Amino acid sequence: MVGSQSQSQSKGKLYIIGIGPGSVPQLTVRAKEVIESSDYIVGNGTYLDQMASLLNDQEIFRSSMGKEVDRSRKAVELAQDNVVAMISGGDANIYGMAGLVLEVAENADLSVEVEVLPGVTAITAAASVLGAPIVNDMCTVSLSDLLTPWEVIEKRLDAAASADFVMSLYNPKSRQRKSNFSRAIEIIKRHKDDSVPVGLVKNALREEGQDYIVTTLGDVLEYNDWVDMRTTILITTNDSRVWESEHGKRIITPRGYHRKYDY
Numbered sequence: 674m675v676g677s678q679s680q681s682q683s684k685g686k687l688y689i690i691g692i693g694p695g696s697v698p699q700l701t702v703r704a705k706e707v708i709e710s711s712d713y714i715v716g717n718g719t720y721l722d723q724m725a726s727l728l729n730d731q732e733i734f735r736s737s738m739g740k741e742v743d744r745s746r747k748a749v750e751l752a753q754d755n756v757v758a759m760i761s762g763g764d765a766n767i768y769g770m771a772g773l774v775l776e777v778a779e780n781a782d783l784s785v786e787v788e789v790l791p792g793v794t795a796i797t798a799a800a801s802v803l804g805a806p807i808v809n810d811m812c813t814v815s816l817s818d819l820l821t822p823w824e825v826i827e828k829r830l831d832a833a834a835s836a837d838f839v840m841s842l843y844n845p846k847s848r849q850r851k852s853n854f855s856r857a858i859e860i861i862k863r864h865k866d867d868s869v870p871v872g873l874v875k876n877a878l879r880e881e882g883q884d885y886i887v888t889t890l891g892d893v894l895e896y897n898d899w900v901d902m903r904t905t906i907l908i909t910t911n912d913s914r915v916w917e918s919e920h921g922k923r924i925i926t927p928r929g930y931h932r933k934y935d936y
């Protein structure tokens with residue numbers, strides 16, 4: 674089975690597409706081509722609006738947040754006979770729709786060919802705004818406890834901070850979860866120095882509303898009210914630093930070249 678996929682009997686195909694941070698220029702060329710040529714586009718309103726300029730005569734199945742299971746079922750059913758593009762923000766594998774759609778397809782016992790197309794995810798979109806805050810070992814942690822118990826999230830935050838990974842916090846807040854972000858910072862502070870550079874990026878690489886803050890772990894909670902569900906936070910490492918020039922502040926996490934080379 675290495676590298677091969679069984680040939681589907683149906684005429685349809687289901688693409689699960691990571692559309693990137695939320696603007697057409699940040700799509701992969703392949704994602705754009707597939708969206709433009711699909712029979713059906715399935716997605717929530719926000720993602721469909723972000724892709725509005727690519728929607729021509731495709732049939733649109735619009736659903737809201739919280740309706741992910743219905744949306745996945747619909748996409749799997751439609752893909753029996755049609756080419757369907759299920760669109761998901763960022764990368765569909767990073768807290769996106771890929772997992773649920775494959776689970777629904779597995780349980781539906783229908784023959785459906787699925788292809789997942791990758792997209793630029795929030796950690797790399799935010800990192801590009803901040804300069805070079807990753808460049809070494811990193812991890813992502815979602816602070817949403819809707820589908821993961823908070824105890825598990827705390828354990829992962831503690832373990833990642835103790836290993837001094839660059840940490841990216843997704844889903845830092847929602848209307849129902851206002852304190853998760855400050856609780857997460859307190860856990861990370863057990864292990865990382867207060868001087869560790871922290872970048873907060875809102876609406877990274879979107880056409881509207883991009884903004885960012887560079888601060889430190891010791892001071893980040895001063896910006897607690899600024900953080901919302903469109904924000905990704907990058908907590909860097911004890912080796913990271915801020916380079917300040919007339920062009921602004923950039924975060925640098927050294928890869929380790931300085932240990933081998935003079936520059």
Ligand code: SAH
Nearest residue numbers: 694763764767794795843844876877902905
């Ligand atoms: N699949 C998405 C993540 C979905 S979880 C991805 O790969 O990026 C939703 C969270 O992602 C948001 O709460 C926010 O923390 C982050 N996010 C998504 N797009 C973002 C953007 N353009 N700018 C900043 N954060 C973003």
